[in-house]
Amino acid sequence: MKSKFPGEDHLYLQVAEGVEKMIGDDILRIGDKLPSVRVLSKEHGISMGTAFQAYYHLEGKGLIESRPKSGYYVRFNPRRFADLPKKMDPVVTPVEKVTNQDMIMQMIKTMTAEDIMNFALASPSVNLLPAARLSKSVVHALRNDPHQCLQYEHAQGNPELRKQIARLSFNWGGKVKPDEVIITSGCMEAVVMALRSVTHAGDTIAVECPSYFGIYQVIESLGLKLIEIPADPVTGIDLDGLERAIGKHSIAACLLVPNFSNPSGSCMPDEHKQRLVQMLTKHQVPLIEDDIYGEMYFGRQRPRTCKYFDKEGIVLYCSSLSKSLAPGYRIGWILPGRYMDKVSSIKMMHSISCATITQQALAHFLGIGRYEYHLKNLRKALHTQCLRYTQAIMQYFPEETRISRPQGGFVLWVELSKHINTYELWLEAMKHQISIAPGSIFSNSANYSHYMRIGYGKPWDDKVDKGLKTLGNLVRKMS
Amino acid sequence: MKSKFPGEDHLYLQVAEGVEKMIGDDILRIGDKLPSVRVLSKEHGISMGTAFQAYYHLEGKGLIESRPKSGYYVRFNPRRFADLPKKMDPVVTPVEKVTNQDMIMQMIKTMTAEDIMNFALASPSVNLLPAARLSKSVVHALRNDPHQCLQYEHAQGNPELRKQIARLSFNWGGKVKPDEVIITSGCMEAVVMALRSVTHAGDTIAVECPSYFGIYQVIESLGLKLIEIPADPVTGIDLDGLERAIGKHSIAACLLVPNFSNPSGSCMPDEHKQRLVQMLTKHQVPLIEDDIYGEMYFGRQRPRTCKYFDKEGIVLYCSSLSKSLAPGYRIGWILPGRYMDKVSSIKMMHSISCATITQQALAHFLGIGRYEYHLKNLRKALHTQCLRYTQAIMQYFPEETRISRPQGGFVLWVELSKHINTYELWLEAMKHQISIAPGSIFSNSANYSHYMRIGYGKPWDDKVDKGLKTLGNLVRKMS
Structure with missing residues (x-):
């Protein structure tokens, strides 16, 4: 369940993992007293300090708690989650009007507000990011560039950065060359350029349902039509459903977030990715793969990408550093496969360079x-936050509440009782300076009006706890 | 003719201006000996140092020269220019295939090469830009932003920067509010967003002929059609021609560079701008005004903009700091007038923020x-460079060579003998590590194959002199 970096694990993490496994296997049950720090240190032949660190780590994840003058107790079993949100069946025919534009715009206006408890964001809190180190790199760049970074960069992007991006692909088994990378202004520019390269106005795009509202907006703004394919809350897009849609309609491209999809948190298993790429290659349908969350995995290994299985260059892989490192730097990239020339000339014509x-x-x-x-630090922090938020929602919300179990990324997808309209909940919550993302903006045709997206990018603290408690109370009142 | 900043002129500039006027009025003729520095200082009641500075300034512009042990002599009359390039008549019907894409791509590949004498650029040499001061501002920003510039900026752009951009509009008489500004990734993104806001694929756009090749590329890539309207080398687009085209065809928008158009250098007189805006308002045709060169004027006053005459918000004004301050920072802006909501949502959807x-x-x-x-310094430098380059072309090229007389901007538009193909000239010149922009890429239908664009952004020195001499020799050989 928890992150492990082979060959590099700290001792305390190994010990903590052992305890976590015993909790997961119900050997240690909720309420059980744990061995004291002294006993733990003797049992494992570790120092008292390391033993304490192990408990401290588990406490941070909300799995155990220390009771004053009594010791440590099991608090939560990470395998006993709430039920998963249900899979919805959207209307699988091409449509043109694809967004709840008004609701989205209304919500976005509050996105950058700083005085609210903003659960509507799908990005990390800035204090999880290495601000000081990055500033040093900026100063280094200014000092070492002969023109102090005043000149245009290559349209395709800085050669050294492209080399580093190519190296990053090792993480998912990729063998990417720097020449195959185009630097973009964030992942969204990459996705827009990909769409512009493989479609014309009036074409139909297949997406998974639910999908990120920004994707619906872009599809609409480019004059494209849309087909929503049902997706499983754990394994992502329904491949049979997609194949049926391809057989029935002319689909110009497929646009997916295979790893830690937003909002559902689903992650396509490798064999699904492989089958998807084979299917799309057979039908010659380009795949726009948005892998913006791929590095934020909680498991032992980074999930593969669809690009990994792409033999014929039909995958246009898009990602960025906006979610994991530096949102305000606006740096993303695209590996456009066989569409290199097209994407590359669009980039140059439309924004010259980043x-x-x-x-x-x-x-x-x-x-x-x-x-x-x-x-490594960010993944640990996010995993911890994901568990803490989940526990709080289970604690404060009505029992019928269903919660996704993301294995990475930034968001929980929460299904409430059918009677609750989460747009109204949002209006109500905003009176308490709390924001959420109402479910209706994540689909055109499926009825997600009793769903909401909760971002856990903000580290756990009393304010977050209080915010979720208030939200839970509001939900109970509306029930 | 020369730049003057009311109330701020240095004494030496006033004296130099007086001498320049006498040369222009043929009171002092080419070859005439000028009074000595001592006499000049006595005549004007100025110090020897100031008198020397005045001559030094005129020498920099190539108007006078010092002969060793003899004194200063008149070298060039700034009013005796070569003939202007001729106005061409493009085909005034909508067309779809609008670029010499191959030729453009071939040329662009050599644009960033550093080991060549690159007359193909329309931008300032980096040593004319305040690199060290800008770096200080970067460090200031890092130190003063609470998040060290890591967070997303507002989609519309940094509020303080928008305030400064609004202030800049004072220069052309504008009364712009910070809320009316959207920050973009350079001027090109602004133009693309403007086009996307007021057109759909298949629509027809009117442009002046010749126009910047990037504009043709963007129009083509958005699936738009094009009408080229003839333009005068001094006063810009032919308004009667435009009105006839509007009467005859359905025109979705007009896209112009009214100030120091690229490549012709033409500048629309104020009364033309006013008439244009009135005409377009009457016909409800939006005007996309690209004012990227507007601040680089050589005269006494910044030329007005079309936006200045815009009562009903039909002008989408686009500009940037890429040509005047910091190309690699990728910062431009748009004042979208009545299209604010549309442009603003496209910006947010397609690239989130800069x-x-x-x-x-x-x-x-x-x-x-x-x-x-x-x-102020940049304008002086560019004016001087413009004159030096013009003189050198007059000296080294065949007599029939015609040269534009830009009152601002970065480029000369040069017409050679009809027999000379400037694409072939470019191929030949590249063998000598010299690049030019061949005329054919600046129109779809008019035959500019014997024209070329020469950028004078690089300060005058022996290498530039040698480069133009070599180019002149190549032209003579081809004649």
């Missing part, structure tokens, strides 16, 4: 190995 | 008044 300074700074930061180091 | 750090750094740089100061 900012030189942020590209050079990130090339430096990645080049000295700080990104891998940072990601 | 880089935080470059926005904050430029907000600081502009806020402390460094931009105005820098612009």
Whole structure:
């Protein structure tokens, strides 16, 4: 369940993992007293300090709690989650009007507000990011570039940064060359350029349902039509459903978030990815793969990508550093496969190049190995936060509440009782300075009006606890 | 003719201007000996140092020269230019295939090469830009932002930067509010968003002929059609021609560079701008005004913009700091008038926001008044370079060569003998590590194959002189 980095695990993490497994296997049950720190240290032949660290780590995840003058007790079993949200059946025919534009715009206006408890975000709290280290890389770039980063960068992107991005692909087994990478202004520009490269106005795009509202907006703004394919809350898009849609309609491209989809948190198993790519290759339908959350996995290994299984270059792989490192730097990339020339000329025509300074700074930061180091900490923090938020929702919300079990990413997908309209809940919550993302904006045709997305990017603290408690109370009142 | 900043002129500039006027009025003729520095200082009651500075300034512009042990002599009359390039008549019907894409891509590949004498660029040499001061503003931004510029900036752009951009509009008489500004990734993104906001695929856009090749590329890539309207080399687009085209065809928008058009260097007189805006308002045709060169004027006053005459919000004004301050920062803006909501939502959907750090750094740089100061120096330098390059072309090229007389901007538009194909000239010149922009890429239908664009953004020196001499020799050989 928990993150482990082979060959690099700290002793305390190994011990903590052992305890966590015993809780998961119901050997230690909720309420059971744990061995004292002294006993734990003797049992494992570790120092008192290491034993304490192990308990401290488990406490952070909310799995155990310390009771004053009494010791440590089991608090939560990570395998005893709430039920999963249900799979919905959207209307599988092409449609043109694809967004709840008004509701989205209304919500987005409050997104950057700083004085609210913002559960509507799907991004990390800024204090999880290595701000000081990144600033050093900016200063390094200014000092080492002969023109102090004033000149245009190559349209395709800074060569050193492209080398680093190519290296990152090792994490999912990729063998990408720097020449196959185009740097973009974040992942969204990559997705837009991919869509522009493989579609024309009036074409139909297949997406999974639910999908990120920004994807619906972009599809609408490019004059494209949309087919929503049902998706499983754990394994992602329904491949049979997709194949039927391809057989029935002319589909110009498929746009998916295979790893830790937003909002459902689903992650396609490798064999699904392989089958998907084979199917799309057979039908010659390009796949736009949005892998923006791929590095934020909680398990032992980074999930593979669809690009990994792509033999003929039909996958346009898009990602960025906006969710994992530096949102405000606006740096993403695309590996456009066989559409390289098309994407590359669109990039050059439409925005010439990305900012030189942020590209050079990130090339430096990645080049000295700080990104891998940072990601390890970020993954741990997010996993912990995911568990704490889940526990709080289970505690404060009505019993029928269903919650997703993401294995990575930033969000929980929460299904409430059918009677509750989460847009009304949002209006109500905003009176208490709390924001959520109402479910209706994540689909065009499926009825997610009693769903909501809760982002857990903010580290757990009393304010978060209080916010979720208030939200739970509001839900109970509306029930 | 020359730049003057009311109330701020240095004494030496006033004296130099007097001498320049006498040369222009043929009171002092080419070859005439000028009074000695001592006499000049006595005549004007100025110090020897100031008198020397005045001559030094005129020498920099190539108007006078010092002969060793003899004194200063008149070298060039700024009013005796070569003939202007001829106005061409493009085909005024909508067309779809609008670019010489292959030729453009071939040329662009050599654009960033550093080991060549690159007359193909329309931008300032980096050593004309205040690199060190800008770096200080970057460091200031990092230190003063609570999140060290890591967070997303507002989709509309940094509020302080928008305030500074609004202030910049004072220069052309504008009364722009910060809320009316959207920050973009350079001017090209602004133009693309403007086009996307007011057109659909298949619509027809009117442009002046010749126009910047990037504009043709963007129009083609958005699936738009094109009508080229003839333009005068001095006063810009032919308004009667435009009105006839509007009467005859359905035109979705008009896209112009009214100030120092690229490549012709033409600048629409104020009364033309006013008539244009009235005409387009009457016909309800939106005007996309690309004013990227507007601040680089050589005269006494910044030319007005079409936006200035816009009563009903039909002008989408686009500009940037890429040509005047920081190309690699990728910061531009759009004042979308009545299309605010549309442009604003496209910006948010397609690229979320621009880089935080470059926005904050430029907000600081502009806020402390460094931009105005820098612009004064830049304008002087460009005017001088424009004159030196013109003189060299007159000296080294065949007599029939016609040259534009830009009152601002970065480029000369040069017409050679009809027999000369400037694409072949470019191929030949590249063997000598010299690049030019061949005329054919600046129109779809008019035959500019014997024209070329020469950028004078690089300060005058022996290498530039040698480069133009070599180019002149190649042209003579081809004649």
